[in-house]
Amino acid sequence: MERRLRGFAHKYGKNVDTDVIIPGKYCNLVDPAELGKHALEGLDPEYAVRMKPGDIVVADTNFGCGSSREVAPIALKGAGTAAVIAKSFARIFYRNALNIGLPIFESVEAVDGIETGDELEVDSTAGTVRNLSKGTSYKAVAFPPFMQSLIEAGGLKPYVERRLAEKKSG
Amino acid sequence: MGMTLTEKILARHAGLERVEPGQIINARVDLVLANELSAAVSIGVMRSIAGADRVFDPEKIALVEDHFVPAKDAQSANLAKMMKDFAREQNVKHFYDVGRGGIEHVVLPEEGLIAPGEAIVGGDSHTCTFGALGAFATGMGSTDIAAAFILGEVWLRVPPTIKIVYRGKLREMVFAKDLMLQTIGMLGIDGATYCAIEFHGPTVDELSITGRITMANMAIEAGAKNGIFHADAKTIAYVRERTSREFVVERADGDAAYQRVVEIDVDRLEPQIACPHTPDNVRSVTEVTREDIPLDQVFIGSCTNGYIEDLRVVAAMLAGKKIASNLRVIVNPGSQAVWMQAAEEGILTTLAGAGCAVNTPGCGACFGGHMGTLGDGERCLSTTNRNYVGRMGSPKAEVYLGSPATCAASALTGKITDPRIVSAVGV
Numbered sequence: 184m185e186r187r188l189r190g191f192a193h194k195y196g197k198n199v200d201t202d203v204i205i206p207g208k209y210c211n212l213v214d215p216a217e218l219g220k221h222a223l224e225g226l227d228p229e230y231a232v233r234m235k236p237g238d239i240v241v242a243d244t245n246f247g248c249g250s251s252r253e254v255a256p257i258a259l260k261g262a263g264t265a266a267v268i269a270k271s272f273a274r275i276f277y278r279n280a281l282n283i284g285l286p287i288f289e290s291v292e293a294v295d296g297i298e299t300g301d302e303l304e305v306d307s308t309a310g311t312v313r314n315l316s317k318g319t320s321y322k323a324v325a326f327p328p329f330m331q332s333l334i335e336a337g338g339l340k341p342y343v344e345r346r347l348a349e350k351k352s353g
Numbered sequence: 354m355g356m357t358l359t360e361k362i363l364a365r366h367a368g369l370e371r372v373e374p375g376q377i378i379n380a381r382v383d384l385v386l387a388n389e390l391s392a393a394v395s396i397g398v399m400r401s402i403a404g405a406d407r408v409f410d411p412e413k414i415a416l417v418e419d420h421f422v423p424a425k426d427a428q429s430a431n432l433a434k435m436m437k438d439f440a441r442e443q444n445v446k447h448f449y450d451v452g453r454g455g456i457e458h459v460v461l462p463e464e465g466l467i468a469p470g471e472a473i474v475g476g477d478s479h480t481c482t483f484g485a486l487g488a489f490a491t492g493m494g495s496t497d498i499a500a501a502f503i504l505g506e507v508w509l510r511v512p513p514t515i516k517i518v519y520r521g522k523l524r525e526m527v528f529a530k531d532l533m534l535q536t537i538g539m540l541g542i543d544g545a546t547y548c549a550i551e552f553h554g555p556t557v558d559e560l561s562i563t564g565r566i567t568m569a570n571m572a573i574e575a576g577a578k579n580g581i582f583h584a585d586a587k588t589i590a591y592v593r594e595r596t597s598r599e600f601v602v603e604r605a606d607g608d609a610a611y612q613r614v615v616e617i618d619v620d621r622l623e624p625q626i627a628c629p630h631t632p633d634n635v636r637s638v639t640e641v642t643r644e645d646i647p648l649d650q651v652f653i654g655s656c657t658n659g660y661i662e663d664l665r666v667v668a669a670m671l672a673g674k675k676i677a678s679n680l681r682v683i684v685n686p687g688s689q690a691v692w693m694q695a696a697e698e699g700i701l702t703t704l705a706g707a708g709c710a711v712n713t714p715g716c717g718a719c720f721g722g723h724m725g726t727l728g729d730g731e732r733c734l735s736t737t738n739r740n741y742v743g744r745m746g747s748p749k750a751e752v753y754l755g756s757p758a759t760c761a762a763s764a765l766t767g768k769i770t771d772p773r774i775v776s777a778v779g780v
Contacts, residue, residue, distance in 0.1 A: 198542060198631060203742040203748075207720035211421055211429045213397075221507050225743035248576060249741060250720070251478040253394050253494035273576055274547050275478060279494035298615040314759050329377040329508070343500045350504070351404070 188305040189253040190237035192297045197243035199226060199269075200251040201276065205258040217219065218254050219261030227262065236263030241297050241303065247276025256280040266305055268312060268323070270294050280338045283328065288312065293321035355606020357514035357519055358581050359549035362489040362603050374513035374612070383471040384486075385501040386415045388457055388716075389422075391476025393432040394495035396439050408443045409505030415447040417457035418503050422715045425723040454687025455714030456572065458482040458656035462562075463690050465595025469584035469602045479656050479738065481572045485565035486592060487584030487602065492573065492659050513576045513612035515540075515551040519556035519638055523621035526772040529564030530658060530668075530736070530756035532556070533571045534625040536617065538635025546576030548612060551605065554761045556619050557582065562591045563662045563709045570657045572739050574632040613649040624772055626734075627754035630742045638759060638771045646753070646769040649731040651682045651760050652745075654712075658736035659687025661694045663757040670761035670775060671707040677767030682709040683718060709764070721746045734763050748749040 188290060203225030205218060212218050222229040223240075240259065246269035256279050259267065266286040266315050280287045291310045297303065301316040310323040328332065336342055356364065356709030360372050362567050367378040385408075386521040387395055391424060399405050408414050416436050421429035433451075440448035446733055447466060453462045461467050470489030473480065483490035493507070501507050523705040537544075550572050557565065565582050572580025584602045592600070624638040637764075653659075653667055664686060676682050685702050686692040692714060695701050701711050711720075729747035733753070735745065740752035753769060762775035 200739075200741040202720070202739065202744045206743045206748075208726075208746075210722070211425070212430055212721070213393065213432075225741075225748050245546065247577065248477065248542055249573075250741060251391065251476060251480075251492040251494050253391070253496060271543070271546070274578060275492055275494060278497055280432070282494060282496035309719050327377070327510075337498055339496055340398070340402055343405070343503055344659075346504055347402075347404050 184310050186238070188304065188307060190239045191235065191266050191298055191302060192241045192301045192303055193230060193234060193259035193337055194241040194284065194297060194299045195226060198245045199242050200248045201252050201255040204247065204255040205252065210252055212254070212256055215248050215257050215261030218258035219263065222258040222262035234262060234264070237265045238263070238269045238288055239303050241269070241294055242267065243294060244271045246272050248273035251275045253269065253279045254282060256283050256285040259284045268293050281334060284338060290321050290323040293323065296321060317352050354610050355608040356623070357450065357549065357609040357611065358551055358583060358603055358605040359514055359579060360511060362470055362472060363509065363511055365601070365743050374510045374511050376511045378509055378511060379506050380472055380509050382501055383496060384413050384415060384456055384473045385464055386417070386461065386473065386475030386477070386480060387498055388420050388477055389418045389433045389436045391400055391495045392416055392436040392439065392500060394585065395499040395502060396435060396475060398499035400495050402503065403468065404500070404711055405503045408502045410510045411444040412446045413505065414445045414502060416445055417449045417454050417460055418451050419454065419456050420716045420720070422451045422717070423713065428695065443615045444459050451691060455691065456656045456659060456716055459687035459691065460616060462486060462566065463595070463688060465592065468592050468596060468598060469588060470600050473496065474507055478573045479570055482566055482570040482579065482656055484569040484579050485562060487582060488589055489579055489581065501767050503556065510547070511546055512549045514551050515545055515592055516551045516553060516611040516614045516616065517617060519554035519617050519619055520554055521618050523619055523622065523659035524557065525623055526758050527622055528756045528758060529560055529567040531622060531625040532619060533568040534635050534754065535622060535626050535632050537571060537574045540575040540633070542574060542631055542633040543576045545572070548577050549600035550575070550577045550580040552580065552582045558585065561662060562587060563660045566660070567657055571632070574738055590744050593691060599761065624756060624759050626769065627740055629740055629751040629753065632739055632754060642769055642771055646732065648680045648734050648763060648768060650725070650727060650733040651735055651736040651764045652718050653682070653757055654685025654726055654759050655716070655737040656687065657738045658757050659685055659691065659714070661691050663736065664691070664695050664700050666757045667761040668703045670758065672703050672766055676708040676709055678763045679767040680764065682764045683712060684709045685712045686714055687717060688714050696698065718745065733768055734760055736760050
């Protein structure tokens, strides 16, 4: 994961569900770039057109609720979204985002302090969000230690490779 | 301090004496489920993992074609083909092609693949359905499912448990669906995020297995990791009819620690409706029908309410009548077995005679995939589980959720209708 992420904020409300992140009719697509063309289409059809690669989605509570479709974080990432900052995440989306390498951050104060169009800089290692437009900075909730170790190891795949090797050897 | 039902099952699958909420564990799984959409991504992930040539156990994987079935287009057909080829290559025992299965969550209990005390993960959020039989079951994304295909285990954070106790007797035309909609309305769509929901009380003891399935199915609609019932004599009889496999029936300890205990009195509960555009926007049918809400479509089916009991309720209400001229009704039996049972009982003929379109089993209409997609400005009352913006098609459509009886009553009048009125006077 890139340590420093810099982009402009696109802010949304609470309960941004997976049906609006990537509507069901696109769930038979597999190419991240194709999926990316429809990212957030159900909520903001202009998002994929308006956003610039590196931009950051900011949302209220329970981001990613609903279906387990992994194409939801893949679509956001495929569009070029650098990260999602939300007050809280639904649990399946949370795991999926980390598994496919879409950086996510939980921070109530960041979400309250950020408006659409603000330029943000996220330090993913330190878990800090700087609002360059407003000159403020916010702290994200630290990942639980196990998840932090998964992220540092490079995601779930290297973890599975290690577990598989352990099982085969003993 | 004792353990909840979910903690008991997870502890045994992690090989531990006890587990506590928040603890990260590696849990062995008894079954890993995927459909053609989630499996396609999982297969790609598995291929990219060094040394992962085989699934951990070909008898403990279930692959069900159900989302875009029969294939909507070449792209969907390719995903189904990818899963079928994988099933063949890996000798996956439980592979269900179109015409031999149906909706994954309907098929697996029917086929005896779910038993009390087991741990199941699936690449579909409604995997929580299997908690109805006293199993721990949760939905995950495709990368996690790929890991489970390979390792036969998953890492999990042990969820805190919310205990919900239902007391009282359901009134006429009030069903498990109404009970669960009311529960979700009360908890909110993130009210149980990261939690297990343990269903208790004399009201749910009285429910059929199908009723419990309807409730466990919608646990995810409150954000829960899983929803679970204690297995009782009804559960054991249901499972024993379908499998001779050994299983361990677990019970929550009397001194288990719950995050909270919620008591619900159902004596005065009315039929409930989830209004657009979230499943927790729940009101009583009396309140909703204070104004006329005309409908363009009624949908009956899905992993929530696509069971033979549901179709019997609908058929009894539509028998010898015609649906209103302003709408269409689409009925989707949940599985091939449900379809055949409905055919034998004459239900399909009754429904078709009333003017309903009866489809082959599948998930298509529920998630706006195909076979019942809504257009701009259309309004649908549905027995399904979600009504987010664009869920069933156009983002300009509206979806209301209700029980099969409420849907049948509304099909007759053409607008959202209290099923108690139809059952009392007929229409």
